[in-house]
Amino acid sequence: MNLKDTIVALATPAGAGAIAVIRVSGTDAVSIVAPLFRAKSKKDLANEPSHTLHLGNIVDEKRILDEVLVSIFHGPRSYTGENTIEISCHGSPYIQQEIIQLLVRKGCRSAEAGEFTLRSFLNGKMDLSQAEAVADLISSENQASHQLAMQQMRGGFSNEIKKLREELLNFASLIELELDFAEEDVEFANRDQFSQLVMRIQKVLQKLVDSFSVGNVIKNGIPVAIVGEPNVGKSTLLNALLNEERAIVSEIAGTTRDTIEDEISIGGIGFRFIDTAGIRETEDVVESIGIKRTFEKISQAQVVLYLFDTSRLRHPEINTEVHPTRHPELVSRSNSSKESAGPTLEQVKVEIGKIRNQFPQKPLLILANKIDQLTDKEVDFLRSQVSDLMSISAKTGEGVEELQNKLLEFVNTGELRNNNTIVTNSRHYNALLQALEEINKVQEGLNANLSGDLLAIDIRQALYHFGEITGEITNDDLLGNIFANFCIGK
Missing domain, CATH: 3.30.1360.120 (Probable tRNA modification gtpase trme; domain 1)
Structure with missing residues (x-):
């Protein structure tokens, strides 16, 4: 152009x-x-x-x-x-x-x-980081992502980087000056002060790098997979969370054969809920593909909600057959086969264990659905048998607000509330990682009493990566990639 x-x-x-x-x-x-x-x-x-x-x-x-x-x-x-x-x-x-x-x-x-x-x-x-924040501001869909984009557009992040770069540049100039007087063996840069500066830069960079895990989910939304056996209320829960009829709800098992996704804001944070196909053994080819996609979505999600139907459990303490007045439609169904009455509590715990073993790093919330059909004594029994259990009724909405508050606990909003700098851009994150790597080399060089010319090499590289963030060092290809994602007219 x-x-x-x-x-x-x-x-x-x-x-x-x-x-x-x-x-x-x-x-x-x-x-x-x-x-x-x-x-x-x-x-x-x-x-x-x-x-x-x-x-x-x-x-x-x-x-x-x-x-x-x-x-x-x-x-x-x-x-x-x-x-x-x-x-x-x-x-x-x-x-x-x-x-x-x-x-x-x-x-x-x-x-x-x-x-x-x-x-x-x-x-x-x-500067370049502020320019990128313009695109983030335009695409912000919730309070938190808007707040981060505004902070970055006002220069909060770039000012912090510029300050670090300026201090490092001052010491770099003194070390470069020493190289001009190498034969006189003079030292212009106080090594103790320089070491303190390097340690402070390390601390700030590490904090910024660590903030990306929070900033990335705030910017892009937190994917939450809703999983469980067929017909346990997953689609009803999705509709309750979204407060609209987004998914088809039916008593026929296996209605959801593909994933359904939608996003809402909870406490200013975007959550993307994914209603998945019910997990079970099936010979239906289409349903099998849906179940395969369920496990793919679990691997992509940051939080997993495992839902089971308490009204169908086969257990002496919670048994629909002993409550004919409360569950007449299930009593007649349970007479035909044990399977139709639902799984045992032990089978539910086995399924929970499988997901925990397969995805040990993912937060897993266990949701006991349809508690409106159980007594308080039965609910207390369930909680004594399954650790970290949350009881809800997707149909009536009971426990849904508590679930939303629990989901917010998985997001570290402390830094956001304190208006601390949070990194949301993957380009900035990569540049910070590289800058931190070079600063660590400078620290190692100081500890080993390396000469100024060797220290200067790593300092120059650190300064280069700082400059990449704010655009003081850039190229046409980088600018082309960044601004190609903008809308026309901005």
Whole structure:
């Protein structure tokens, strides 16, 4: 792309709406738009000061395209640092395209994805990490991800990195100076002070690296798999969590043959719930594929909810056959076979054990469903038999709020509440890891009393990785990859 061109793009979503905003940026932005605009005040747009609004018509020769409101921003006091015009027109797709095509005919070029923000970065209006935060802010879907994007866009993360880089650069300069006086054997950089600085940088970098595990799930949402045997209430639980009829609920076992996913915000954190196919032995080819996908989703999830139906348990202390008035429909069914009455409590515990053994690192919540059909004594018995058991009723909603609070405990929101810097970008995370590796080498070199020229090599590499984050060191390929993910018009 030619960054000297004057560019134009629709800055609001495509489609019909009350209004649309067309953004123009570049050296010739005002001179291109001014002849096409007839102000109600009769003023010439080319002579108007920055940060002013003007009502009038956009005209193509003698044809009026629309009555619009034009905003003027003279560089460098604009988003891009260049002369910028924003045209607020009526939201007809026809009007939008007529105005954009007119501007292109008069000398503008259609903007590439993220080109406005790219120009903002290149013109020094923001650093690279702040520019990336713009995309995160646009895509934020919950309070936590919005808060992190705002913090990064305001420079919280980049300021911390710049401060570390500046301090390291000062010592690096002194060590480089020592190399110029190698024959005199002088020492300009105090090794004790430098060692203290390196240890402090190590501590900050490690904290930032560790924060990525929290930042990544906050940014992308926490996947939660709902698993269990067929017809135990998994789809009902998904609907209860989402507070809508998202999944089909049926008494027929094996209704869910593929995964169903949806996301909600709990306490400002995004959770992506995945309703999976019931786990059981089956000869149905389609259902078998669904069960295979269930285990794939368990491996991808960060939290697993194992659900079982308490009303169908075959156990002396919890047996539907002794409650004919409470479960008449299950009594007649249980007379035909033991299997139809559901598994024993021991079989449930075996299934729980299998999941724990197969996925030992994943948090597993055991949910006893349909407690509205059990007595308090029966619920207490279940809790005595299964550790860390939570009792719920997906149908009535009992225990669902407690489940949501439990899920929040798996997210370390302390740093978020304290407004600490949290890393959410994988590019930043990789650069921090590499910077930490180089800083560790510097520390090892100091401990081994290595010469300044050897220390300088590792310091330069650490500074390079710091610069990668803020964009002080970059290349066209990196910029292309970053801004290609932006929307057109931003």
